[in-house]
Every structure is written in structure tokens, then in C-alpha cells.
Amino acid sequence: MKEFIDFGVLPIRVSSRRSLRPHLSLIFRAESKITVGIDTTEGRTPINDFLLITHAHRDHYGHRVMKFEHTIASRETAKALEIISRESFRGRCFEIGDEITENGWKIRTYETFHTPGSTAFYWKNDIGTRILVTGDVKEFKELPKCDLLITEATYGDPQDPSCYFEDDVEGFLNVSDESPAFGAYPFGKAQRAVRLLRESGFSDIIQMDGLSFSLTRAIIGDEEIELLKDDESLKIVSPKELKRVRNRKKFVLSAQKFYRSTITLSDHADFRNLLLMIERCDPELVILYHGGRRAERMRDYLRNSGYFAISLKDVNTIIGDPNDLVEGISRDI
Secondary structure, eight states, X not given: OHHHHHTTEEEEEEBOSSSBOSSEEEEEOSSSOEEEEESOOOOSSOOOSEEEOOOOOGGGTGGGSTTOTTEEEEHHHHHHHHHHHOSOOOSEEEOTTOEEEETTXXXXXXXXXXXXXXXXEEEEOTTOOEEEEEESOSOOTTOOOOSEEEEEOXXXXXXXXXXXXXXXXXXXXXXXXXXXXXXXXXXXHHHHHXXXXXXXXXXXXXXXXXXXXXXXXXXXXXXXXXXXXXXXXXXXXXXXGGGGOOOSOEEEXXXXXXXXXEEOOOSSOOHHHHHHHHHHHOOSEEEEEESXXXXXXXXXXXXXXXXXXXXXXXXXXXXXXXXXXXXXXXXXX
């Protein structure tokens, strides 16, 4: 990890009793060590000075750190976490676009359009290294250039045809007049579908399952939505609820190929756009911290293209006890 140490930062994984905690933390060289958690969790003894939560999806673990005052998330993300978990968010909130100060760093925030409130974080460490943490990304045109990019690879496999797609917004809107039922993930996809319908001029009632309804009412405030009824109104429900509704036509809004009847509508950038994002941000170092095997395949592609890239599998500095932070790696950074 010498390349990272030269930039004044070291990526680490933290082990619990059973497994490695998601996703990763970063240790920075300063007068005292500063440890920043990226979409991760804490144990009984917190190791991170602060925790950055990019968005409210469960696989980014904001619901696991809501009780900590050193958790940082956008207001929309915090609100969604409260609705989903039915617990109070005790961390620090901001409006996207705000600049927040933490440990003397000025951290700028950018919208990534993955979910309402999804956030990219950008700051410089004490030796001037520009760090950008994106979380999951749909749009990236506002993101700045950086030296270290920490990003996703959900659709990062260059050999997988399903990682290449374009949203079929026209197809989605064309069938909306036929009162179908759409399957959409309750946070992110459901609100995007409602917005697309309203922007197209659709003014009828939209029925939703309970969680989708609560999130949509709280996040975007649409007054023309209601809970599910047994009628032929247009419906937007979670994919697992779709089989319970009686509408004649049913579609899942997704770029995933394992659903039967889909309309391509994704809240992620596909492989081509992930590459365009990386080219735009122009990093010297890349950490692909979300995407499983696809992150490893994208890592290999980037290495063959001249980037220094790693996936979580390559992060070989693993700590268990918080005291290891000082004794175990203080000489390395």
C-alpha cells in the first residue's frame, strides 16, 4: 500500500468476531491519527473519528450507525434512515451542496442522483491529497477532479452484457396511461418514478405500498399518492409486493435481468458511464469499494488501462482491536 501511504492515507478493514465489517475506513497522517469510516459500521468501541454515509440503502449501512453522534449524512438520507429503521438519527446532517468542517478539513458535498440525498464527499488531507468518496452514482457531471477516488462498481464487469444499458424513460411513460403496476425499490427508484410521471404531466393518484408511501411523502411531498387499494389505479410497489396487486400489466423498473418483465430504469451508472466518471475525475489512485466480484473485474480493467486501482479484496491492512491503530501501523503512515 506504499502508493497510498505516499498520499498520506491508508485504507483499512476492521474485523469483528465473525467477519470483516463493511466497507472500509481510511487512516490519515496528522498530528494525531484521524480515522474516517466510509459506509461502514462500528463495534462497541468506535474506531472512527467520523463516519460518512453516502445514502440510505441497507447495503451502505447507515441504519447501523444512526445512534452515533459522529455519523454524517444528508438530511434526506437521515430522514429515510429514520423511516426505514424506525429509530432516531443522532448524527450530523447537512444540505447537499453545503461545505462541512470536520477535524479541520472543509468537506464539500455533491449530489450523485442515486437516491434522494445521495452524496459524494470531497476534501483535502493535511498534505493536499484530494479525496473523493462517491458512494453509488447515477450522474457525475458535477463531481470534481481528485487524486484518490473511492467509488462503486455495481455494473463494473466489462465482459457482462448486463452492465451496459440505457434507461428506457420513454417506454416507462408510454405504458403509464394503461394503469399498470410498477415494481420499484421503495427508496430511490420509487421516488424517481413518481417524479418522472409528474414531470410528464401525469396527475392521477398513484398508489404505493406502506414503506414506499411513507418515504415518498416525506422526501418529495407528493400529495397525490395514497396507500394500495384493490382497484385499477397506477401502482408503484416494491418488487416483492408486485405479485399481490391485480393490475393487468406489471413491470419491474430495473436494469437487473433476473426479473420477468422489466423496463430498464436504473439508479446506477452503467459500465461505460463509470469509466467516463473516472476519466472526468482523473484520479491517480482508485478504490472500488462496492460491487463484489464486479469490483475485482473493473479493477483489472482499470489496471490494464494504466490506473492504480484496488478493490476491497486487496485491502490487506486489517485491524481488530482499536489499540492496533497506534501500535500496529503508526510506522507506516
